[in-house]
Amino acid sequence: MRIIETNSASxxxxxxxxxxxxxxxxxxxxxxGDLGVGKTVFIQGVAKGLGIDxxxxxxxxxxxxxxxxxxxPFYHFDVYRIGDVEEMEEIGYxxxxxxxxxxxxxxANLVDEIMPKETTWVTIEKDLGKGFDYRKISIR
Amino acid sequence: MLQLSKSDKDILVLGIESSCDETAAAVxxxxxxxxxxxxxSQIDLHTLYGGVVPExxxxxxxxxxxxxxxxALRKAEVTLKDIDAIAVTYGPGLVGALLVGVAEAKAIAFxxxxxxxxxxxxxxxxxxxxxxxxxxxxxxxxxxxSGGHTHLVNVKDYGEYEILGKxxxxxxxxxxxxxxxxxxxxxxxxxxxxxxxxEGNPEAIHFPRAKVGESGYDFSFSGLKSAVLNYLNTLxxxxxxxxxxxxxxxxxxxxxxxxxxxxxxxxEKYGAKKFAIAGGVASNKHLRAAMEKACAERGVExxxxxxxxxxxxxxxxxxxxxxxxxxxxxxGYDLNAVPNLRLGER
Numbered sequence: 108m109r110i111i112e113t114n115s116a117s118x119x120x121x122x123x124x125x126x127x128x129x130x131x132x133x134x135x136x137x138x139x140g141d142l143g144v145g146k147t148v149f150i151q152g153v154a155k156g157l158g159i160d161x162x163x164x165x166x167x168x169x170x171x172x173x174x175x176x177x178x179x180p181f182y183h184f185d186v187y188r189i190g191d192v193e194e195m196e197e198i199g200y201x202x203x204x205x206x207x208x209x210x211x212x213x214x215a216n217l218v219d220e221i222m223p224k225e226t227t228w229v230t231i232e233k234d235l236g237k238g239f240d241y242r243k244i245s246i247r
Numbered sequence: 248m249l250q251l252s253k254s255d256k257d258i259l260v261l262g263i264e265s266s267c268d269e270t271a272a273a274v275x276x277x278x279x280x281x282x283x284x285x286x287x288s289q290i291d292l293h294t295l296y297g298g299v300v301p302e303x304x305x306x307x308x309x310x311x312x313x314x315x316x317x318x319a320l321r322k323a324e325v326t327l328k329d330i331d332a333i334a335v336t337y338g339p340g341l342v343g344a345l346l347v348g349v350a351e352a353k354a355i356a357f358x359x360x361x362x363x364x365x366x367x368x369x370x371x372x373x374x375x376x377x378x379x380x381x382x383x384x385x386x387x388x389x390x391x392x393s394g395g396h397t398h399l400v401n402v403k404d405y406g407e408y409e410i411l412g413k414x415x416x417x418x419x420x421x422x423x424x425x426x427x428x429x430x431x432x433x434x435x436x437x438x439x440x441x442x443x444x445x446e447g448n449p450e451a452i453h454f455p456r457a458k459v460g461e462s463g464y465d466f467s468f469s470g471l472k473s474a475v476l477n478y479l480n481t482l483x484x485x486x487x488x489x490x491x492x493x494x495x496x497x498x499x500x501x502x503x504x505x506x507x508x509x510x511x512x513x514x515e516k517y518g519a520k521k522f523a524i525a526g527g528v529a530s531n532k533h534l535r536a537a538m539e540k541a542c543a544e545r546g547v548e549x550x551x552x553x554x555x556x557x558x559x560x561x562x563x564x565x566x567x568x569x570x571x572x573x574x575x576x577x578x579g580y581d582l583n584a585v586p587n588l589r590l591g592e593r
Contacts (some may be wrong), residue, residue, distance in 0.1 A: 142425055143476030147416050147469040162415040162460070165469070168267070168395030169339060169586045197343045198586075235484055239477060 108247040115240050119145045119231070120152040122244060126229075127156020130209040132179055135223050137215030140231035145242055146213055149231065150183060153211060157181050166213075170198055180208030187214045192221050255573050258331045259323075261355075262565025263316065265348035266340025266368050267395065270311040271561035274323035274330070278569035279378050282323035284555070284562040287311045308347035316351070319561070327359055334568020337365040337578075338588025339395070345584035353580055364568040365578040368559075369396055369590050370408070372525040374570070375556040375563040383550055388519045390510050392534075393526035393559075394420035394437075397506075398590065399464050399513055402523075405570040408591045411513050412464025419502055420528045422468035426475050426498050430491050440495045441531050447496030452478060454501040456508070464509045471501055503537050511541050523550035530554040 113119045126136075130153070140146050147165065154163045157177035166172040166185040174181040182203040189195060195218055203210050204223060215222050230245045256277035264271040274282040287307075320326060335352035338345060349365075356363035372391045376383055385405060391398045397419045399412035417425070420437055427436025432443060454474045457467040475498050482489050514522055522542050528534065535551055542549035556563060576593075 142429060143473040145473070151416075162413070162465070164414060165417045165421060167421055168418065169341065172587060194343065233480075235480055239481070 108245060111244045111246070113242045113244060114238065116145060116148045119148050119242055119244070120155075123149040123152020124156040125152075126246075127153035127209075130157060130179060132207045132209070133205070135204050135210040135212065135226045137219075137222055137226050137228045138211055138213045138231070139216055139228065141233075144231045144233055146231060149229070149244075150211055150213075153209075154181060154183075157209065170194075171200075171203065180206070182206075182208050182210045184210065184212040185214060186212060186218050189218055192218050195221055253331065258569060258573070259325060259329050260332045260334050260565040260569045260572065261316070261319070261327075261330045261361075262366075262561035262563070262568060263312075263333065263335040263348045263352050264368075264371070264559055264561040264564045265308045265312065265344050266336045266338070267344060267559060269559040270308045270315050270347075271559065271564075272312075272316040272319035273561035273565045274319050274325060275378075275562060275565035275569060278566055278573075279381055281378060281562045282325070283319045283321075284560055285315045285319045285322065286555075286558070286560050287315050288558075308344055312347055312351050315561075316355075327355065327361065330359075330361055332362045332364055332568060332572040334364045334366050334564050334572070335582075336368045336371060336564050337582055338585035339368055340584075340586060342584050342586045345586065349582055349584050353582060357580055362572065363578045363580070363582060364571050364576055365582045365593075366564045366567045366571065367588055367590055368564075369398060369400075370406075371563040371567045372396075372557075373400060373402060373408075373523070374566040375525050375552040375560070376523040376550050378562055378566050379552040379556055380550050383521070383523070386519075387521035387523055387550070388510070388513055388517060389523040389525055390506060390529075390538075391526045392419045392506060392524065392528035394418060394424065394528075396420075396526060397466050397468075399509060400590065401513075401517065406574055406576070410590055412460070412462055412466060412509055414466040414468060415459050416467050416469035417472065419466070419468060419506065420526070422472050422502060423499075423528065425472050426495075429472075429476055429479060430489065430494050432491070432495070437528055437531060440499055441533065443492050444496040444499045444533060447490065447492030447494070449496040449500035451490065451493035452497040454478075454497055456501055456505050464513050466505060466509065468502065471498070499531075499533055503531075503534050506534060507537050507541050510538070511545065514542075514545060514547055519547060521548045521550065525552060525557065527558055530557045
């Protein structure tokens, strides 16, 4: 496990860029963290690192957003509203998870039974005792 | 080539919409006259879960779709034999939900031979303004704000759109939902924040107004949501309790300021004479009032649909479908749901 501490949104973004630059085809990442913790900022960094220049919208509405303009296809999931893993099957998640691109799944803990064994889990946490903008980011 | 036996103004369109929460069907005459507009909403069901649960959404759409279509035809006092075209939302939206409407529309079209027209959901929202304002003609600028979308659109002509600005992260309505959750108001966040804001001071807390992108017309609401959460956390650390109405009113003011600001920048730059709003968040009374005032100050004519046409409905889809239909647009039986469909693409 790797633990990175950041103290600003731009540091979190840079970490995302680094992860995006090093991402390989077929990788699946789970992204866990509460509302407002910086998941969007991190993901925007990842997209940048993958060479995607278009804005990365929240996929809350459509569950998954697909970006083809980067170095690798990028599949951004937000499964917060998924009630049942059957719904993941309905949107054909396996094509993305076991495809040639990179998947990032926000709130993956809600569907952990379908997450592949090799998934990299990224957890972002606040610790208000260490300051407002402090974030502990664990990658395992 | 099929010869139309009717004049355009007598054309009857059956509209079908099932992209998110609502299962809806409507019959329109001549594109703008609503003969029926039936909406079955799942909002009450979703309230239990604090948001749209798509799994529930798809199943309920299947339960309700035949019923709403029959009801729409009955209320319009027509039968399928009278219908000239079937218009259906095929994106963007939740794939499982969209598929129900698309499959239903294709089945009816295949069984009856009635032409099929796939409609973009946002195009539908924009067209709600045509129904509400019989004299409105393009060109005009339109801000579409809802739970899933935030788009500033240059409506150049019927079926011809240029996106001037859009959100870089969360949609405006999504920000309302998330902040409402954080301050304990629950779902749906938009109407609840709108209401509780009446009791609050919009200047009590200064939340950031984000400027993003190069066009000057783009939006970002994720940072605003985080700012509200940071504010709540700060108070919590001090052991103080937030004033819910003040937080709601100040948050809403920040959203309204950005929506109005970017819209009016575009109005001035493009020399627009007409400006419209659409989508679920267009029902927000603070936004409506602020937009009306900003337009009046600039001598710009302001259009807005009534709330029943702001929410997801099939009348707007029928209207958009009508204009596509008379331009000769037809969809094949291979029409599919496209969850990430972009405006202006087919």
